[in-house]
Amino acid sequence: MPIQEGASNIPQQAFQRWNDPRGTPLIAINRDGTLSCQGVRFADGTSQNTASADVVNVRLFGADPTGVADSSAAIVAAIATIPNGGTVFFPIGTYQINETIWIQANNITLAGAGIYGTVLKAGTPSVTPLIQIGTTSSSSLSFGVVLQNLTLLGTIGNTNVAAQKGVYCNNTTNVMFSQVRFNYLGVAVDIDYGFRFSFYDCVISQCGSGDTAGTAAVRIENRTNPSINSEQFLFLDCLWEGDQVLMARQGMALYFGPSVFQGIVTGCKFDYTNSSFPCRVIVLYQSSIIFLQSNIIASGSSAYPPTGSSVISIDGTSSTSSTGITITGNFIEFWTSTLGVYANYAQNVTLSGNVFQGSNSGTAMLVTAYAYSVQSQGSSHTTADTPWTNASSTSGFMGPPVVNSAFSFSNGVVLEGAAPSVASSQVGLGSTTAATASAGAATLPIAPVGFLIINIGGTAYKLPYYAT
Secondary structure, three states, rough: OOOOOOOOOOOOOOHHEEEEEOOOOOOEEOOOOOEOOOOOOOOOOOOOOOOOEEEEEHHHHHOOOEEEEOOOHHHHHHOOOOOOOOEEOOOEEEEOOOEEEEOOOOEEEEEEOOOOOOEEEOOOOOOOEEEEEEOOOOOEEEEEEEEEEEEEEEEEEEEEHHHHHEEEOEEEEEEEEEEEEEEOOOOEEEEEEEEOOOOEEEEEOOOOOOOOHHOOOEEEEEOOOOOOOEEEEEEEEEEEEOOOOOOOOOOEEEEEEEEEEEEEEEEOEEOOOOOOOOOOOOEEEEEEEEEEEOOOOOOOOOOOOOOOOEEEEEEEEOOEEEEEEEOOOEEEEEOOOEEEEEEEEEEEEEEEEOOOEOOOOEEEEEEOOEEEEEEEEEEEEOOOOOOEEEEOOOOOOOOOOOOOOOOOOOOOOOOOOOOOOOOOOOOOOOOOOOOOOOOOOOOOOOOEEEEEEEEOOOOEEEEEEOOO
């Protein structure tokens, strides 16, 4: 018969005297009435846990919560006791890591006591990554690793911050980060070959150190097996934030690179206020089926405006484009020297319902002649900003030269006046010649004085009108 809590024949004091002096119970009664002996190894060699062998406390293995001593060996030892999966728990405190913690087993969870309560910090700048997840071979992927309720802290004051990574993932699947804060790291998370990664309520703070893939705060790029897509990446309610004092502690926020398929970024905020060097915020390079939905992107201030080529860059090469990109319902802030969205070597790009907030002298979107099947529907921008610009080019892309043949507007957008501010080529009607009066219409002038753009059934029509 299981031991019952509060039973008259077993006083509560009998259990209290077996408590660890540091506050962790060595003996506990579970909800089902069974008895657990955490951290006790019996003389007959039985397991240290009788009823809850899947949860281990890292402090019982010698981890130092003050952050003074190296806790790497203690963490590795704790993980080794749950080869079939389980949770390594970190009570409130700071734990120094001087060697990479490599997780190759399945279903391992590293759980802290809160996003600001438990800190795993790099002891030296040479520790990179702090945590590695995955196997050594793509033929056998590890799975089910979870990091939650903790902070990964790089070396503060590290002059070579770009070289230090928080987490490196390769040959793994079904990895989740929940309530994890990444701070002072050159690359917070570097995902190589893998599938199904989820980020929930994470904070990427003062990470990234430049405008290249290798210095992005979060880098997702299949480098190990480029012939196979790495698939399914979800970012939900995450925050990327820069530092208005230490501007160098900020770089590209999110990079989706070659052989990356199906990424979803929704409900996130990219609070980038960099003024020390040019920096794109989100880059989609040779990636496919990416959704940016309901985000606040590059929410800077007039004192610290984001700078660089664009806030969102969609790009590729002459042989491999980024394709199937959907950008909808976002607030996109850009400034004088920064484009809102840049599309080059891209196809099947759809923008809808976005709000472009500029500095009254910028350009919301630049589309080059190497991009086609680009559509913008129902987006808005400030009056003095240029809504979009087409960069001219005579080179073809994936076939005959096409200049944004599918760039259209809907939802009752009307352009009118004797001198429309937007040229016909900018609404994807470059192949449509201006209508003129027929020979029999003597009452109309030869050339129209303006045009009316209307949308009927999803197709944009350009209608001339004349002075009478």
